Amino acid sequence: MVCFIGAGPGDPELITVKGQKLIKEADVIIYAGSLVNPEVIKDAKKDALIYNSADMTLEEVLHIMKDAEQNKKKVARVHTGDPSIYGAIREQMDALDTIGISYEVVPGVSSFVAAAAALKKEFTLPGVAQTVILTRLEGRTAVPEGERLGSLARHGASMCIFLSVGMMDKVVEELLEGYEENTPVAVIYRASWPDEKVVSGTLKDISEKVKKAGITKTAQIVVGDFLGNRYELSKLYDKSFSHEFRSAKE
Structure with a gap:
């Protein structure tokens, strides 16, 4: 059995209880060492076999999984954040389907929500934005x-x-095709890690600020008017608004 586990954004306490339990029970752990905090797997069994997939190929990862299955061992495949977002797990799951190995996926806290927590902001403000877009700039992956x-x-x-974030000038150039240059932007480096760093600005000045901060990787860029302070109050707690659980009050 293989368990794909979202390790969270960095803080080892942000992994789910289920994910941590599965790591403690695993006989084999394959973790994305370039991004996953090693503290997440510190409670692994003393005799667990631990592999860092940062320098491994897909075939090498699958070989370990197949060998573990043949020896009736539990595998924890640990990905950063939530494995469904830029986790490259589909190709692994499809390969496991082909060779007949069962698996499950345990969700995790993504860096984009850790970034919102660091900023103490809400992505979906009434009257401002009710849609959140998760995306990336084209790089080696189109x-x-x-x-x-x-x-x-x-x-x-x-x-x-x-x-x-390593292509910040290009990011700003493309964002200006839709947003105004005074639109607020924040760049959160290693959200939830001890060395977390937040750089805030607008599309007009964020690129230069990020360069001065020396941030070139491992950062989340968030943009939009939700970063501002103007919004409508929610209907959810409006005393004049009734819903299934509460009648409107005068």
């Missing part, structure tokens, strides 16, 4: 033409941009 950053920016939604 994006479909309809998902270009510039095209998505035209929606004016709250946006979270992964894997792109």
